[in-house]
Structure formats: structure tokens, C-alpha cells
Amino acid sequence: MILDRRTFAAGSAALLSGCATVDARPRRLATCTPLVPVQVDASRVIRTVAGLRPYRKSGFVVRAEQLGTKRLVHNYGHGGSGITMSWGTSKLAIELGLQGHSGPVAVIGSGVVGLSTARLVQEAGFPVTIYAAALPPDTTSNVAGGQFHPFGLFRDDSVTPAFREQFVRALEYSWRRYQIMVGDDYGIHWLPTYVEASAPEAQVIANFPPINRTLTPAEHPFPLDNVVVYDTMYVETGRYLRQMIRDVQIAGGKIEVRRFGSPADIAAIPEALVFNCTGLGSRELFGDQELQPIRGQLAILEPQPDIRYALTGGPGYMFPRADGIILGGTFERDVWEAVPVPATIDRIVSSQKRFFDSFRCTA
Incomplete structure (x- = not known):
């Protein structure tokens, strides 16, 4: 039940090179349902944070x-x-x-x-x-x-x-x-969430949340072979x-x-x-x-209101919130310093940028 979202990146590294962005016909995008890509750039990072998960x-x-x-x-x-x-x-x-x-x-x-x-x-x-x-x-x-x-x-x-x-x-x-707290008062909202079907996290969502389905390549723009979508809630903490x-x-x-x-x-x-x-x-x-600490580091981008979906896997995770686009995915065991590391933040941002630049089609 330990779900390290960084493992997503290893299995998808080849796809992030851009080889999945076009079909066999030259200069023509593969058929897919478009989504707005996140505008990922170091210049859009408004803050970085780190926290220690209390894991047993x-x-x-x-x-x-x-x-x-x-x-x-x-x-x-x-x-x-x-x-x-x-x-x-x-x-x-x-x-x-x-x-x-x-x-x-x-x-x-x-x-x-x-x-x-x-x-x-x-x-x-x-x-x-x-x-x-x-x-x-x-x-x-x-x-x-x-x-x-x-x-x-x-x-x-x-x-x-x-x-x-x-x-x-x-x-x-x-x-x-x-569910009875959803709304702006508490900052809780439903979002469709995409995850690679072969990722460890997909094994959990097979049973929870209860509604999820596997998409065909035509139903998503991601540079991934197999994708599952499910709906869950997100909290602006x-x-x-x-x-x-x-x-x-x-x-x-x-x-x-x-x-x-x-x-x-x-x-x-x-x-x-x-x-x-x-x-x-x-x-x-x-x-x-x-009890041991598991450090997680986050880079938060400027809010982008047209992003109305979340993503886990590939480059890590991306959660859109009113206070910013949350980029993360680190799972660092036995690290006691709740301080973001610039090199790690750079890797998070760079990986996310490569991923969203590799969309097969965009809205």
C-alpha cells in the first residue's frame, strides 16, 4: 500500500521523449480528445514547500x-x-x-x-x-x-x-x-483524475473510488499507452x-x-x-x-483556472487548486528536514514541463 508516485516516471520515461506525439502520417496529430495543458515553466513557480508525512x-x-x-x-x-x-x-x-x-x-x-x-x-x-x-x-x-x-x-x-x-x-x-462539505467554503471540489493503468496507484483505484474506467487512446491526449480516469475530491488545504x-x-x-x-x-x-x-x-x-518521516516536496505554479482535471503518474502529480497548480511526487524516506531542495524542485518542474509539452493534441 506504499504508493510512490515517482515510480510512475520510470515506466513512462520513453514516452516522454515525444515519440508518442504524432501518428504514422507525417505532420498530422494523432486522433485524441483534447485537454488544456498546464503551462509549466520555472518562471511560473510562485512558491516551493516541503512536508514530512508521519508514516508507519x-x-x-x-x-x-x-x-x-x-x-x-x-x-x-x-x-x-x-x-x-x-x-x-x-x-x-x-x-x-x-x-x-x-x-x-x-x-x-x-x-x-x-x-x-x-x-x-x-x-x-x-x-x-x-x-x-x-x-x-x-x-x-x-x-x-x-x-x-x-x-x-x-x-x-x-x-x-x-x-x-x-x-x-x-x-x-x-x-x-x-461529500457533504463540497464547495468554496471549505475549498473542496470534484475533479476527473487521470492515471496510467500500469502504475501502482491504479491498483488501489480498482476498488476505490468506486467509479473508474480505462480510456482508449482517442479519449485522452497524454503520451501514455494506457490511462484510467476516475473522479475524486480535492481539498485546498x-x-x-x-x-x-x-x-x-x-x-x-x-x-x-x-x-x-x-x-x-x-x-x-x-x-x-x-x-x-x-x-x-x-x-x-x-x-x-x-513512525518515520517521508518528505514530500512541492512546486506551486501560478493558478491556471482553465485546468479542470488532475493527473498522477508520468512526471509525478499535478493537482489544480484556486491557490495554485500543485506539482509534486517525491517520497523521501527518513528525511527529517522539511525544507525544499532546489535541485529536486528543478527536476519536478522539468519533468512536468516535458510531459505537458508532449501532449498529442491540445484544446
């Missing part, structure tokens, strides 16, 4: 334990699927934590998982305080590409049947929850997190900037029920040595 090969953790007099419920380790799984694992966590509880609740962490947990606690009728060392826009969630898709979440040979059941339940709840914080506050929730150096520090807060949504921070705070 055995998948996310939703588990309860006693911490002195407090009940502690963990909800972390989502890898590259924090946006996708946030509502679902938070649903599992509150089902585990709220049963038999009365009184205020604490949530540690203000990323997408912490905010989703806090909102579900409020919807269940409990007052909540979020404690966080950093607030948006200074969270890992702000750096996410924002595609709804279970990516980089676990290794197939490292998970149990019980975990797989949790995963399916969480995914289904998140899928439904995001900055807007989404801002609105989620507003929702928490409107419902009476409190937010306190506070850093916890050890589990003993949690004893100082008044709430008897605590949800741990600290992501990669759980490695140091709770000693989970299975």
Missing part, C-alpha cells in the same frame, strides 16, 4: 490507554493520507473514547486530524480544547497536496485483518463526510483548515498554544479524556519508533 508501515494508530488518571486515545500515523483518512480515523477514535465519558475533552494537535477529531467531539455534545505547539498555516496538513485518495498509508505485508477492517470503515466515513478552525471556535471550542515535552506534561491539563493527534510528534512524545 503497519498503518495508522487508533488505540486507547490509561495515562495515570486520564484516558488517552491515539489517532496518528496517517502517512500520505492525512487529508483522506482524517474524518474516518477521528470517527473511530471518538467511538473509542467518548463511550461512558462525561465532561470536557482535550485534543492535542491542530492539523487536519486534530481538527476533525475536535469537530466530532463537539458534534457529540462535548466541550473541547485544542492544545497545539503550532497552528495553521504552520502544520504538516497545510503542505499536503489535498487529493482524496488512500496514498502512502501502510505496507500490505505489515497489517492485520483487524487493521484492514478499521481502514475500510474509516475510508468509507471520510468519503461520505467530504489552507482554506479548509482556516474554515475548520472557525467551525471549532463558532461551536465554543478553545485553542491554546502549548507544547508537551513528555506524557507527564499531559497530567497538567484539566481534561480527563485526551485525544493524541500529534502525527510525527508521537515518535518523541510517546516513543513510537515505527
